[in-house]
Amino acid sequence: MSEVVVSIHDLVKRYGEKLAVDQFSLEVEKGEILGLLGPNGSGKTTTINCLLSLLHFDRGDIQIFGKNMKPEAFDLKKRIGVVMQNVAVVDTLTVEENIDFFCGLYVHDKKERKQLVDDAVEFTGLSEHRKYKPKKLSGGLLRRLNIACGIAHKPELIIFDEPTVAVDPQSRNAILEGIRKMNEKGATIIYTSHYMEEVEELCSRIVIMDHGKNVVAGTAAELKASLKNRETIHISLRKALTEEELQGLREINHVYDVRETKGELVIRCDGGEHNLVHIMNYLEEKQIHFGRVTTELPTLNDVFLEVTGKELRD
């Protein structure tokens, strides 16, 4: 069994009357990339801040590398890197100076630090922008600088709090690639994001939070498998179906939901591998004319929406 790097046990945090984190528990194993998902206000950032000892919490236990995490636990903080949601750099320092400054808070040896800074600049693709100040960087480059400042000291545990917000696709790919490389080199990563495809692509394990609780956890495949809906088939119709015909469709194996709206038939199946064939056969049999047919497999977004509810939260 892999070493547990982060252990959060029954964490409770209140802001006055509001319960932001409600007995939340989490374990992160060494070498994994854990995705922490949740709608706005679910308690993700609060949990991260408690983990980093920036916020004091009401109840619970947080351990990192097997030790209790405290504000003055400098030996633990040395091994942690943080990439904030908002860009946290110094406007009056150049790219190189920013990285050097923040790295210097972790690494005191000048020679060692110089090498680390150079590596970080190289790693994040900022070599051509060393002497630029943050004002002169584009959004994507600024995010890369933000990352560089957080990982320059080569930490063992890195926490990314929505690092690709407002970033163009090219920069986003570069960032994700970088994160993968860090993980390959041995870093354990906690990654929060609203972009499902990123999380699905990157994370080995996913935890979904809502109302301060751990709602569901598992790999992407496990989470999708937990959904009732395994396949959704869309068929465009020329004319509306009768109730009898709809009922007939419902009786097909694995079909659990059939709806027709505005000339489109939506059929949901809870399993099976040849659902489309059976449905096509039925339509042909009944001589029902149809147009375009598309089929969708469930995504993480579906998992997210199903476990957290479809309402739009703040």
Added chain:
Amino acid sequence: MFGHVFIYQMKQLFRQKWSIGWNFCFPLVLATVFFFGFGNLIKEDPDVFKSVEVGYVNETSQEDTLFEQLLDGLTEVDEDSDRDNPLLILHEMTADEAEEKLKAGEISGYYLETTGADSTGADSTEALAKSSAKVGTEAFTEVSTASTETDIKLKITENGIDATILSQVLKSYQNSESMVKRVMEEHPENIQTVMDELTNDNQDFISQKVFNKNVAPFVNYFYALLAMASLFGSWMCTAMLQGMCANMSERGKRFECSPTNKMTAVFAGLLACTILQGLADTIVILYINYVLGIHFGGNLLVVIALSFLASAMGISCGALIAAICKSESLLIGVPIAFSMICSFFSGLMVGNIRAIVEQKCPFFNRINPAAVYVESIYRFCNYGADQKFWNSVIIMVCMTLGCVVLSSLFLRRRSYGSL
């Protein structure tokens, strides 16, 4: 760690445009403006007594009346006196000329001497033969002929010190007349003694005590300017601390996640701010002294050392403000307000406000950092390093340490209730 944070704080501070603007340029601009605004005060001290320009119109039948002789005496400087210039500058003229010059403001007033209504002309008494008012000048020579009584009127355009001096001259003349009459009535045997003494100028019953080093009063404005400049360091400090506290900025969050002793870093930052502010103050002091040519009146090194202490005080006040205020607009507004209000009450706008406050509410002068600083420079430059100077220095040190200790209590925490 200390060195690393210190160096980077210095870099950040030097590159902040507004800190260079406020802390370096603004005091220089204001000093220059003061210099031009006070202009003549620097060349000619308005408190130096200027002889009163006065006219004299003689419409009596006498050519040289007693009163005119008295006035002539007052146009000369007594060698033994402390005065550098005579009391009066006398212009003899006709009545029309006098009226014209008076209305035009060329003279402060004029005396019109006419033959008195009761004068008989033929009657003579020796009583008013020699009269003078001793006003610190050489007396006129005695006139032995009997005088005729005359009426003397003083004409002026406005009340003020010059008018009062002119009226006082006339009063002194009338005093002497009354005295002689009284002695003539009650002790006529001693009238000669009285005459002799009236003509004796060699007695000063009071002399001026010069206390300080004659530093011109307007220099106080420049002391207040230095105080304001030092207190400007307070918002340099609030900006610096924003980058170290998680509840103030994202940079602060990143900083607090790091394995850095926060108080070490804060002190490094405070030192950087103090050095920068002290440097700014030093430049202002040197500019005022060497470029504008205004001398503070004391050893420049001591003045510079005091400014460094005042800078430390301003910075530490900023630290306390940052420890208490959380909102961004307050972090800009409160230090500015604090600096300006304290500076105004140390004499930046109304030169003697500090003295007025000292009369009405001296406690306020002890807790106003700008006033304490101005007091220390003022004492040193005017009286030397006396007890009150050291009291002011001690107060500044205590304020600095007190603010640092108090702000440390707030700032040292690394964990918050909310962010």
Added chain:
Amino acid sequence: MVVYKALLKTIKGKMTSLIIYFVVFAVFGSIVARQNSKSMDSMFEAHQVVIALVDQDDSELSRGIAEAFSQMDKIEKVKASTEDDLKKLNDNVRFDIYDDAILIPSGFEANVLAGHESGAEFLSKGQSASSTLMYTKFNTFVKNVTIYMNAGFSETEAIVNATDDMEKAEPEIEMVKANDKTGHSLMAVMYAFMAYSMMMILSIGIATIISSIKKKDLMARITVSPMSSFRQNLEQVLAITTFGLVVLLAMILVVCIFLGNEADYSKIWYYSINSAALMVVGISFAFFLGTISQDEGVIELVSNMVFLGMSFISGVFVTRDFMSESVLKVAHFLPVYWYVSGTEQIDTAKVSEIWGSGLVGSLVMQLLFALLFMGAGFVVARKKERYVL
């Protein structure tokens, strides 16, 4: 009036700064007004000096001196036994709490009667006029006492006689109306002082409004709305004008409250018209500043530098009597100079002659400056638009 209301609300964020400048005006303005004002009198009134008296002799003669001086001046008896007390007294004289201080040492009477050095000293600001006056009176009185005593009168009689002589002496003094006298009434001084605070408040408040209008996203949002540009601009102008008028009225109210019944209100409308002209200058300068920079720190810095500087060399804080000709010539190029000139013209002239006193010229000059700043602001704004879009 959505834009109008929204813009006025943006000023709320600067309330702290604005209130501070108001308080500065109220407190310091009334102090300066009371200190620097002098009235045009029709009758002679002897200039009353405030003299601190330290009497360590407590003799008949020293008490007689106090009595004689108190007829004409204000005497405050103080104790000063230590060096520090004397320094404090000296400071009070330097900073105009007292005009002079007289120090009568122990043994003064005995020394005077014996014909020795009396030991009495006075403290004053250099060789000031008030010290000359005080010196003259002191010597006259003590000399008269000694002369009376030498003439055969007793000490008590001598003091009474000398005091009586001083009291009885009533020279005939006539006040003549001068050609051109500057009065510096309470109202004039306080209105002059208004210049700095009003300009600062207008500058900060209006620059805040304008810089919020200029924010790119906000501008875009307003532009795509169905509100016509004419309406948008009109509401912006209305918001700015409303703020300016509120500030002006508030300051006039402050003048009335702090001067109370002491001041003469017959010319208040004229002073207010002059201030309204300065308000227009303040608005246009703020507009110019707001187009150059949207940074609050820069706005406050530039405003302070410009207005404090202007105020010092235009005669707001330091009267023009003390300024050199060359400085005053340069000050002609500043709007605040013309405002202060307007204040003086109103103060000096009779109510019926105010419009002919040169006030119109001062108002025109201020409005010209306002046009200049407005024009400069438009040019800058235009150039910025061209390059940004």
